[in-house]
Amino acid sequence: MSTPTTERAETGLLIIGASQAGVQLAVSLRGTGFDEHITLLGEEDHRPYQRPALSKEFLQDKVDKENLIFRSQEYWDEHDIELVKGARIERIEKNAPGGDADGSPDGSGVAIATDGTRYPFRRLALAVGARARRLQIEGAELDGVVYLRSADDALDLKARLGDVQDAVVVGGGFIGLEAACSLHGMGKNVAVMEYGPRLVGRAVGEDTSEYFLQAHRGRGIDIRLGARMKRFVEGTGERAGKVAGVELEDGTVVDAQLVLVGIGVVPNTELAEQMGLAVDNGIVVDRHAVASDGTTVAVGDVANMPNPLPGAPEGERIRLESVNNAIEHAKIAAYSLTGRQEEYAGIPWFWSNQADLKLQIAGLTLGYDSTVVRRDDAKGKFSVLYYREGQVIAADCVNAPLDFMAVRNALGKGQNIPAEAAADPAAPLKSLVVDRHVQEVSA
Amino acid sequence: MPTIHYTDAAGSTIDINANVGDSVMETAVRNGVPGIVAECGGSLSCATCHVFVREDEVDQLPEMSEMEDEMLYGTTEDRRDNSRLSCQIKVTEGMDLHVTTPETQV
Numbered sequence A: 001m002s003t004p005t006t007e008r009a010e011t012g013l014l015i016i017g018a019s020q021a022g023v024q025l026a027v028s029l030r031g032t033g034f035d036e037h038i039t040l041l042g043e044e045d046h047r048p049y050q051r052p053a054l055s056k057e058f059l060q061d062k063v064d065k066e067n068l069i070f071r072s073q074e075y076w077d078e079h080d081i082e083l084v085k086g087a088r089i090e091r092i093e094k095n096a097p098g099g100d101a102d103g104s105p106d107g108s109g110v111a112i113a114t115d116g117t118r119y120p121f122r123r124l125a126l127a128v129g130a131r132a133r134r135l136q137i138e139g140a141e142l143d144g145v146v147y148l149r150s151a152d153d154a155l156d157l158k159a160r161l162g163d164v165q166d167a168v169v170v171g172g173g174f175i176g177l178e179a180a181c182s183l184h185g186m187g188k189n190v191a192v193m194e195y196g197p198r199l200v201g202r203a204v205g206e207d208t209s210e211y212f213l214q215a216h217r218g219r220g221i222d223i224r225l226g227a228r229m230k231r232f233v234e235g236t237g238e239r240a241g242k243v244a245g246v247e248l249e250d251g252t253v254v255d256a257q258l259v260l261v262g263i264g265v266v267p268n269t270e271l272a273e274q275m276g277l278a279v280d281n282g283i284v285v286d287r288h289a290v291a292s293d294g295t296t297v298a299v300g301d302v303a304n305m306p307n308p309l310p311g312a313p314e315g316e317r318i319r320l321e322s323v324n325n326a327i328e329h330a331k332i333a334a335y336s337l338t339g340r341q342e343e344y345a346g347i348p349w350f351w352s353n354q355a356d357l358k359l360q361i362a363g364l365t366l367g368y369d370s371t372v373v374r375r376d377d378a379k380g381k382f383s384v385l386y387y388r389e390g391q392v393i394a395a396d397c398v399n400a401p402l403d404f405m406a407v408r409n410a411l412g413k414g415q416n417i418p419a420e421a422a423a424d425p426a427a428p429l430k431s432l433v434v435d436r437h438v439q440e441v442s443a
Numbered sequence B: 001m002p003t004i005h006y007t008d009a010a011g012s013t014i015d016i017n018a019n020v021g022d023s024v025m026e027t028a029v030r031n032g033v034p035g036i037v038a039e040c041g042g043s044l045s046c047a048t049c050h051v052f053v054r055e056d057e058v059d060q061l062p063e064m065s066e067m068e069d070e071m072l073y074g075t076t077e078d079r080r081d082n083s084r085l086s087c088q089i090k091v092t093e094g095m096d097l098h099v100t101t102p103e104t105q106v
């Protein structure tokens, strides 16, 4: 028996993916005067919520689900934004060219959900984000091997914790370390298996990696660098089918009733591929967040974009996974959809909270050639400034918001903080900022 | 019910009935009050939830932490004596708070 297909009324804009980027796009469009009906559709069966707390405050029971919700239902109703939850789009059919006076495709089409429902649209936005990368290893399918990307993942993880004394976290990136600290703070024995030679190797420099390594080992988290895992070990008796430990290549077994895998994400590019859009580690977009068909916009974690950092080499591309990027990128897409051509340019920033360490990152370290470390152990402050040809391009700041703010503001204004002066941790960075041209003239 | 009065830089005010335990930031964002961005969702990492508290109400609020104090030095519109980060102000029973949002947060 086949279910009758339902055809929804045509919407002005269909946003697929109702998370950080999709929500921002809808909100920004209303701010820019877009007055057509908007459908904000997502696969998850929750009201749109913020992910960052899932590995932090939410996991630790410090905030509840209600605190993660972006907007009240009244907000959506008042702004003529229709929320569709629990709907997965599996296929998109673009209307044939020719609708427009000049014969070019106008961006309209229909999206078809897994239950057969058809969602016709005049314009389409892909805000489909990314999913947790799966680990291929013997025992990966055992009960108790989990991932952390969505609220459902976090709820599942929390429900398991009662039975867990020992946890292994696979992956020493941000999410792995945040979760490791949360679990450790809740009294679990935690071991972190990092394949690479240092922590968070993809996002921070060596000095910052080392700082985090010492701090987390110091609090009692067992961090293994260069870890080579052989398999996840199954329990016996009552624990058959459930994970009981992680066996390393040297034969040692680390006990674990829970294995949390945090080894990065994979952008959800399947719909874009099926539509024939250019895809290369994400959906390829231009500076206006427009994909290769010239009409579909793609925003947030799923988009591969020209590096937005002012002064970045021409042609350099990047895919960013952060709240700040999802928000700023969506704003640019909102302009594109309302006919205003704004280029995406800005200072990317990021944060990560790990136990008592509050990390804030300003800028992008891409292409740095030297660093300056500022460290004040008495105050528990630590920052690293990154330079490219003498110009500051980024900073990692731990419990040092003044440094973070100073670098972020300087980058935003195109200013510099000369390296020699910055090396003195007692000198406030804010007082060292110079205009670039002043520096060049005096040099 | 506690009430928060949000006045924007141009002078127009929105009054919102708030829930005890929510922050002044959350109350604003969930109801779409413009003027508060709150990128980090209350994690005390972004300083885009800056507000000016009505002078005579400043002392009624619990004191700010050192972290909040330092973050306030990086707000886009310069801090004043009555500046707070609204994600750090919890709504309490019977609260009737007046805040003004700065011209810009980013």
Ligand SMILES: Cc1cc2nc3c(=O)[nH]c(=O)nc-3n(C[C@H](O)[C@H](O)[C@H](O)COP(=O)(O)OP(=O)(O)OC[C@H]3O[C@@H](n4cnc5c(N)ncnc54)[C@H](O)[C@@H]3O)c2cc1C
Pocket (backbone or CB within 6 Å): A016, A017, A018, A019, A020, A021, A022, A041, A042, A043, A044, A050, A051, A052, A053, A054, A055, A087, A088, A089, A090, A127, A128, A129, A130, A131, A148, A149, A150, A175, A268, A271, A299, A300, A301, A302, A320, A321, A322, A323, A324, A326, A349, A350, A351, A352, A353
């Ligand atoms: C545990 C955790 C902690 C984090 N901490 C931080 C942090 O501290 N700071 C920071 O800056 N960033 C953090 N991030 C990253 C941040 O949450 C992401 O960068 C952000 O959510 C990206 O938003 P997005 O909307 O582009 O994509 P996503 O948030 O991935 O949303 C995409 C949505 O699209 C839906 N979708 C996908 N395909 C379909 C389909 N075919 N049909 C219907 N719906 C579909 C998905 O279900 C999902 O809801 C964290 C992420 C996680 C998981």
Ligand code: FES
Pocket (backbone or CB within 6 Å): B025, B038, B039, B040, B041, B042, B043, B044, B045, B046, B047, B048, B049, B085, B086, B087, B088
């Ligand atoms: S919401 Fe980010 S500091 Fe308040």
